[in-house]
Amino acid sequence: MLPATRRALLRRIAVAQTEGRAPSLVAAVVRGGGPVWSGARGSVEGGLPDETVQYRVGSITKTFTAVLVLRLRDEGLLDLGDRLEKHLPGTGAGDVTIAELLAHTAGLAAEAPSPWWERTPGSLRPSLGDVLGPHPFLHPEGRVHHYSNPGYALLGALVARLRDSTWEEALTREVLEPLGLRRTTTKPLAPYAGGWAVHPWADVLLPEPAEDLGLMASAGQLWSTTADLARFAVFLMRGDDRVLSADSVREMRTPSAPSSPGELGEAYGLGAQQWRMDGRTLVGHTGSLPGFVAALWVSEKDDVGAVVLANCTSGVPTGSLGADLVRIVAEAEPRVPEPWRPLAEVDADVLELAGPWYFGTGVVALRVSAADGITLGPLSGGGRRSRFRPNGDGTWTGLDGYYAGELLRAERRPDGTVSHLDLGSFVFTRQPYEEGAPIPGGVDPEGWRGVPQRDVTSA
Structure with missing residues (x-):
């Protein structure tokens, strides 16, 4: 002091x-x-x-x-x-x-x-x-x-x-x-x-x-x-x-x-x-x-x-x-942050999940850090943010925030690549409403488009 x-x-x-x-x-x-x-x-x-x-x-x-x-x-x-x-x-x-x-x-x-x-x-x-x-x-x-x-x-x-x-x-x-x-x-x-x-x-x-x-x-x-x-x-x-x-x-x-x-x-x-x-x-x-x-x-x-x-x-x-x-x-005497240090080791399957994910059109980031482990939350500002602990079987359980107690798992395709994240029934994809992803309600087959133009006829 x-x-x-x-x-x-x-x-x-x-x-x-x-x-x-x-x-x-x-x-x-x-x-x-x-x-x-x-x-x-x-x-x-x-x-x-x-x-x-x-x-x-x-x-x-x-x-x-x-x-x-x-x-x-x-x-x-x-x-x-x-x-x-x-x-x-x-x-x-x-x-x-x-x-x-x-x-x-x-x-x-x-x-x-x-x-x-x-x-x-x-x-x-x-x-x-x-x-x-x-x-x-x-x-x-x-x-x-x-x-x-x-x-x-x-x-x-x-x-x-x-x-x-x-x-x-x-x-x-x-x-x-x-x-x-x-x-x-x-x-x-x-x-x-x-x-x-x-x-x-x-x-x-x-x-x-x-x-x-x-x-x-x-x-x-x-x-x-x-x-x-x-x-x-x-x-x-x-x-x-x-x-x-x-x-x-x-x-x-x-x-x-x-x-x-x-x-x-x-x-x-x-x-x-x-x-x-x-x-x-x-x-x-x-x-x-x-x-x-x-x-x-x-x-x-x-x-x-x-x-x-x-x-x-x-x-x-x-x-x-x-x-x-x-x-x-x-x-x-504001708290002095701990020095940043890289992870001692990281699971390649976990590292593959790092980065942006989309819930509908909302973007969140999955981060892997030495300080907090795995976190999922907004890129910045407020919103649903939680830390997760590994369960040892390829799934994670939320520790706090909105997803406390909820199960996070990465669903994979037959070839082993990640299809999407499932979190308490929410589907997170790499692209907004990604084509082929098992999004509840489905995705319109015509995909994203501009504003429809109506035919204009003369009176």
Whole structure:
């Protein structure tokens, strides 16, 4: 980081801590796969907190829980389209799918029944029936995004059931230890910040309780540090095959449902919020519990991530603050592109497909690059653009964009030459409406022509 960038970051968190009247605030920025800056304001136990001090991170916990569920899917132990009842019977919410729970589209209530679960011990809700209550559904299943904390309690119980362990044990074994997140725990470990409520009209404090949330833990229990969450931010951009592949992490980041009005963000993926701000897409999660607010955002395009933690119930808008930290770095020090390098090797059959193709009269280009593999999209500007991964059998599957999940294959003539590309029933040819190509509806046998001239006769 340039000195001017570091100062801009420090000033931004200083303004936020002062104006938000937070007892303490810590932040970190990652770039290029590692931490590049950290800062703090205020005090914890009389000293300036650093990147090792724990804070409660609230609903950022949900992203960790989603990672565990995606691991189960990748191991073939469940499908995201499965009904919950198949794997966790008797909950009273068994008809919802696992994907709906991950994306908050199951129609479940936002909160557990009274008393307020965030300020009371989890022992008051010893069963999932107590978490859900007698009337768990407020909306039709799959019809609307409605953020649900009890939904993630169900996912935590699902993980525990399929792993034959507790949610905490599975999380520690499968995510925290492989990623080296040694200061991320379900109970606080010194040094940690106490949670405070700041009086709205006076500069005085009131301590907030730090309850064990019981079955609701998988929705918001975790304590963590800026150092650990910085590592987790890198994971959310790049994946880690010890935990979850880059493709599966990308699936988590992909929007599954639009957010409801009034919520931070514009869309929700599988355990991850998405927010458009200042022309860039941020993915991550915000969090809050009495005494604490938090945010974690990454911008894959800028290769920048930011973490913000504060120990106050309200006052610091961590979501927008984290987004500002990303913006400051991305604008002050724009990402330097990786050097262009040629491919180490290329399949001749793939190289044959490179170049322009026509869908009707629209032209697209199939490119083969070292950075993105195979891509298909407009020659320039906007439009349908997707990357594809090889399946090993001469076909490719779309990774993102309009053709995500769709199968691309090159159809060949008896002599082995390429006739056309087939992509989800679309036919792409080397010439517009190429003669002899199997274009649905056929091609007029007279071919292309000028404007027909009508015979003109004298009156």
